[in-house]
Amino acid sequence: MASSTPPNIVVLMTDQQRAGCTAAEGGPDTMPRLDAQLAGGVRFERAYTSAPACVPARTSLLTGRFPSAHRVRQNSTAEHAYYSQDLLQMLRAAGYSLHFSGKPHMHPGPEDFDTFHGPFLHDGGPDRSGEHAAFDTWLRELDHAVAAEPTPFGVQSQLPSRIVDGAIEAIEAKQPDPYFLWVSIPEPHNPYQVPEPYFSLFDEADVPERLVGPEVLDRMGWRFRWLHRLIEDKRPGFDDQWRRYRANYLGMLRLIDDQIGRLLDHLEQRPGGLENTIVIFLSDHGDFTGDYGLQRKGAGVPEALMRIPLAIAGPDVQAQHRSELVSIVDLLPTLAEWIGAPLPAGVQGRSLTPLLRGEEAPPSEFATMYGEHGYGGVSYGEDDRPPLHFSYDGATFDELNSVTQSGEMRMVVDGRYKLVTDDTGEVALYDLSDDPAETHDLSTDPGHREVRERLLLQLVQWMLRVADDLPEGDYRPRTRAHNWRWA
Template identity: 70%
Template sequence: MPSEPTEPPARPNILILMTDQQRTGFTAGAGGPDSMPRVDALLEDGTRFERAYTSAPACVPARTSLLTGRFPSAHRVRQNSTPQQAVYSSDLLDVLRGRGYRLHFAGKPHMHAQPEDFDAYHGPFMHEGGPADSPEQEAFDAWLHELDHSVAHDPAPFGPEVQLPARIIDGAIRDLDARTGEDPFLLWVSFPEPHNPYQVPEPYFSMFDPAEVPDRTVGPEVLDRMGWRFRWLHSLIEEKRPGFDTEWRRLRANYLGMLRLIDDQIGRLLDRLGPVLDDTVVIVLSDHGDLVGEYGLQRKGAGLPEALVRIPLGVAGPGIASQRRAEPVSIVDVLPTLCELVGAPFPPGVQGRSLLPLLKGEEAPAEEFSTMYAEHGYGGVSYGEGDRPPLHFPYEGRSFDELNSVTQSGEMRMVVDGRYKLIADDLGTFSLHDLQEDPAEIHDLIDDPALAEVREGLLRRLALWMMRVADDLPVGAYRPREAPHNWRWAVPSAAEGHGPEGHEAEGLAAEEHTAAGRPADPPR
């Protein structure tokens, strides 16, 4: 049973601790190595969602979903190159600004919000460096660039203090110390790690023995049973970096060391906040996962496997019960949860659900929390395994981007319950996987007659999800019916009366707009 939570302040401080490309299961609290003890200790007194999902396994689409509470097909940012095309009514920053919050950001942005949207901004930090205050930091950033997103086989020749997590926390602490007044704050700390390049200095490089890292579930031997995107990407990387898969154990050791480095820096921040944490709700999450050697692949870029779409998500602080929750939840649920936490209405067009009742330890209605949905694809028609069109990087040389116009082509959608997962693409291909018996999703059971009822149930639920994420924007003359907490499948039937109250869109922009600030073109 969850512990009895205390009552949170009317406007608690909010601390978002976000990693980039963190795979679930790589911390002790999630059943893996002891890589993030401070975070695990923090969440021991809070709520850990054990089946949390991203909206799409790519940085900018997922982060846009965090800020807007909308899926990529609605906010329209489906690749990392289009953040300024985000479509929404009001985002998290608008909501909190309207409630009197001071807004602080430190780290990797990869989002539509700009530095001027914050009261304090320390960045941008990306995977090859950031603002440098010393020649040593500049030299480290140059070394990162030369590493070319690969796996370092020796310790980074620079101390932890020049690594990006330390510099990000330095700036976050500096900005917090400069605060004046009593207004509550949002501090969003966004680490570029453990995203590639996979490197770490001592003592972290030697903390996790490559011979003792968690075994991968499968290697490249299963590629002939996977979708063509996996094989295409593996062939591309092997062409550019022959034998790259032999380093997967070193990769995992570095990855775990990067998590411990991040954890130590989070510890510095928590120690500095001290008693301020008593009035602070802390959200710990990542934008998406990492293959970390599964299928003989690194990074991301192929399909919707659990390794990429599952994310760590936990919440701690006043009013939050100490518990583990098994309901499928999503990164899109963060915005409506914070809206309800601070007493703000949900902006028009929000598709996520408030998790606040769950955070308080209340029961979750099964009809609302039985499945979760995610998306993939830049649009257009899917390429095929034999296609080799021009890319935004050359086929020659070592450099590559796993998020490219081939592996991200077309459309793909998934729906998952506690055990089974259904995936559909734009070419009419459907697959069904038993995650309990086949966690690597190697065996396609779509034609198994014994699972006909499971298949039909997930197809119906996928259809419902795709209607749910159809965009309610722009707001027009007719006001949609709203549900408490945005729990649309738990709302009373029409025969029971309208019921929902308290989520009027008063004071929020009614018209659809893009992150660039201009009205969107009307539908044609």
């Protein structure tokens, strides 16, 4: 898709947005402005994150590599990312100016951008003065909980509004085209709060029913039960809030949509508008939103956490919905091919540019997808209670802890079936068509033996595929067009 006029690139990223929460994805009408903007592009109906945690997933976006290769497997190790050239360096070499506004959670810093508005995190942002300061204090005191009442501060203090303000300022002060603008919004990630009119926009009685509640925990892996017990000990009766939790979550998506709409309107009013602009919308990972009686994330690799929204619009993109299984790691090679940049060594993702043009995709390349989980070491067990980086006393907790994230876990999915295995030798198999909540393990069912063996082989193939080609030496690995190894 490379042309004589390099396209501008706008990445709109939310944090912890579960797939299926917009009307364009078959859910509630939460993001009408964004849905309309992307209607002329490609929506990937089966997109996955590389790992269900912020920094590992964002590092995958920036490097086109899975966590076992880029080596960032927890939120506290971003500076150790391992790669030959990341997305920002590739774009800089291609003549782009680089602009960021929002939540970083990544290895590049302010010095790597021409303009940087942040950092914004889940308890506030850099511009802490006046009402903004009071709102940020209120956010910290909410302690990542579900607010039972409307947020007592206006939209202008909300992080999406402040982040979009910074993005608009960056575009107004930026260098000439082409530019790369990354708008990284910390919501709808916890704390689950939203002001009016968004608080009342989705009635608790009308929110979509959850797939399953805590009644299924006895059929789930021990990590689900350990996390549920931890939260119940700290916040007894927390699951009684699940409808309010979902209503706040959906309301925040509408608030985000209004702010993204404000940015898109501003970009459209500039000379040339969005005619030569790639707009990418995605999230880093999903959210339980009450399924299994859980909040946030932090246990296993269920579809609720692994699937993400992903849509791309831009010049020469054909309006369509695609069913291929794709990943957050595919964005860097897609942009590399789009702008005609060399593919950096060690990239494991695949370019999606032929799919964006409406071309057929080889089933062998896109029929399965892979994901990772775990900090490494040896898995703990259900009855373990080791020291954590937070106290077992009090209401504060972190779902990304050394127990539920311990060991290694890998998954492969073929669209209908999903296989999960871990370092203890446990294997689970789910039929996502009949069991979307993944509560019925079919791995020992004789009738699914062939499926189990086939997916185990696919998992082995994926693990061979993500074996790292770095560091580079005298012998160069063979590559294929679009980085499609199985085409």
